[in-house]
Amino acid sequence: MSPGLLLTVFAAYSILLFVVVWLTSRKADNQAYFIGSRSSRWWLVAYGMIGASLSGVTFMSVPGDVFNKNFTYLQVVMGYIVGYTIIALVLLPVYYRLQLTSIYTYLLQRFGPVSHKTGSAFFILSRVIGAAFRMFIVINVLQNFVFDALGIPFVITVAVFMLLILLYTYEGGVKTIVWTDTLQTTFMLVALGFTLWYIWYDHYLGQDLKAEVVSFTDSIGNLGKAQIFNWDYLHKNHFLKDFLGGAAIAVAMTGLDQEMMQKNLSCKNIKEAKKNVLSFTAVLVVVNILFVLLGAALILFAQQKGITIDPKHTDDLFPTVALKYLGVVPGLIFLIGLISAAYPSADGALTALTTVFCFDFLGIQNKPHFTEKKQKKIRYIVHIGFAILLLGVILLFRVINNDAVIRNLFVAATYTYGPLLGLYAFGFLTRTKISDSLAWLPCLLSPALCWILSANSAEWLGGYKFGFELLIVNGSLTFLGLWLLGRLQNRGVHPAPAVDA
Secondary structure, X not given: OOHHHHHHHHHHHHHHHXXXXXXXXOOOOHHHHHHHHHOEOHHXXXXXXXXXXXXXXXXXXXXXXXXXXXXXXXXXXXXXXXHXXXXXXXXXXXHHHOOOOOOOHHHHHHOOHHHHHHHHHHHHHXXXXXXXXXXXXXXHHHHHHHHXXXXXXXXXXXXXXXXXXXXXXXXOOHHHHHHHHHHHHHHHHHHHHHHHHHHHHHHHOOOOHHHHHHHHHHXXXXXXXXXXXXXXXXXXXXXXXXXXXXXXXXXXXXXXXXXXXXXXXXXXXXXXXXXXXXXXXXXXXXXXXXXXHHHHHHHHHHHHHOOOOOOOOHHHHHHHHHHHOOOHHHHHHHHHHHHHHHHHHOHHHHHHHHHHHHHHHOOHHHOOOOOHHHHHHHHHHHHHHHHHHHHHHHHHHHHHOOHHHHHHHHHHHHHOHHHHHHHHHHHHHOOOOOOHHHOHXXXXXXXXXXXXXXXXXXXXXXXXXXXXXXXXXXXXXXXXXXXXXXXXXXXXXXOOOOOOO
C-alpha cells in the first residue's frame, strides 16, 4: 500500500469532515458553541458519543489487551451499565434543573468558589493530559505506518491534526461536534465490523453460518483467551474490582466530565437526555463485546500467519495486521477508522476546556458588559490557547519517547477524577457545610495517598494489587477529608462556606 494512497485517503476524509462542519456551523453563536443551543437530537448525540467514548485507546488497546487479559475487560463493561444508569437518573436531572453550562458550577452553588475552581482545575489537568495521550497514541501509529514513509516529521503531522481540529471546532463548538462525532463513529464502527468480518471470512469461507459460528467459537475456546470472570482477589482484574471500578469510571469520567456532559446538555430537555444516555449505554456494551471478539480474531490470525505478538506492545497488533497483512481495502478502511479515532480525542476536549475556562475562571457569563462579540473574541483566544497547549503536550510525549513513562502520566491524570467523584458524592449524599477555603486540601491529598498506596499495596496488603477500584478509594478519601472539614466547620473553627445549593 503506497504512502501516497494513504495520504490521499487522509486528505479525502478531512475534506468530507469540513463539508460537515460547513453545513453545521453556519450562524453559530456562543449558545451553539457551548451547549448546541439545547437543540441537539438525542439519538444523534447518543450515536456520536460512541466514538467519543471509544477513542484511539479503545480502538487499539482493547483488542490487543485480549492477548494478556483474555475477555476480562467485559467485567468493566458490566460496571459501565450501572455507572451510566446513575448518570441518567441522578446526575443529569440536577444538571438540567440548575440549567448548567459548565457542570462544575454545581460545586460553586453547593460549596463555594474554591471548591468550584478546584473541581474545574482537576478537570482541565485530566483532560489536557488525557486528550494529549489519546491523540499521541493514534498519531504515533499513523506516523510510524504512513507519514515516516513520506518523510513528514512528527511535529508537522501533529501540527496539521491540531490545526484541522482547531479550524472545525472554533466556530461551531458542540453544535458541530455532535455531527462530526456521528461521522467519526460511523467510520470507526465500519473499521471494526469490516475487519472482524474479513478475518472471519478468511478463516471459515465455504461453511454455512451455523458451522461458521461454531468453528469461530471453538477456535476462541481453544485459544485459551475466552475467560471473562477473574475471581482471584489479589489480581488487578478481579471481578469486583473491575465491575465496581467500571461503574466509578463511567460516573467520574463521563458524568463528571465536562466534555461528555456538554453533549448531553445540548439535548432539548431532560427526557431526551436520559434517552440519549440509556440508549448510548446499550450500544456501547455491544460495541465493546465486538472489540473483544476482534481481539480474539486478531490473535487467531496472527497465529495462522506466524506473526509474533509482543506482550508489552499489544497496541500494535491491530494496526500491524490491518496495514501489513489484510490487503489494500481492509488496510484503507482501518486507516480511516484510525483517523476517525484521532479527531474525537481532541475536538470535544478543546470545546470542553474552552467552556470550563471561560465560565469557571473568566466568568464571562457573569459580565453583563461583555457583548456577544466580546465573549466570542475571548472564546477564540482561549480555544487557540488550549490547542497550542495540547500540541505542546503531545510533542512532549514524543520527546519522552518512553511508553511506560507516558502511560504513567496518563494514569496520574485519571487519579484526578477521584477528587471530583468525592466532591460530587459529598455534595449529593450530605447536606453538610464545609470550609470552602480548605476544600482543595483533601482533593490534593487523596490522589497522592492513592499513588503511594497503589505502589506499595502488594507489599503492605499481602500481595493485593489495586485495579480500577482505586478510583473509588480515591473518591472515598476525598469524601472523608471533606467530612472532616465539615466537622471543623460545625465546631466553628473556620468561617462559613458559600450558600448551599
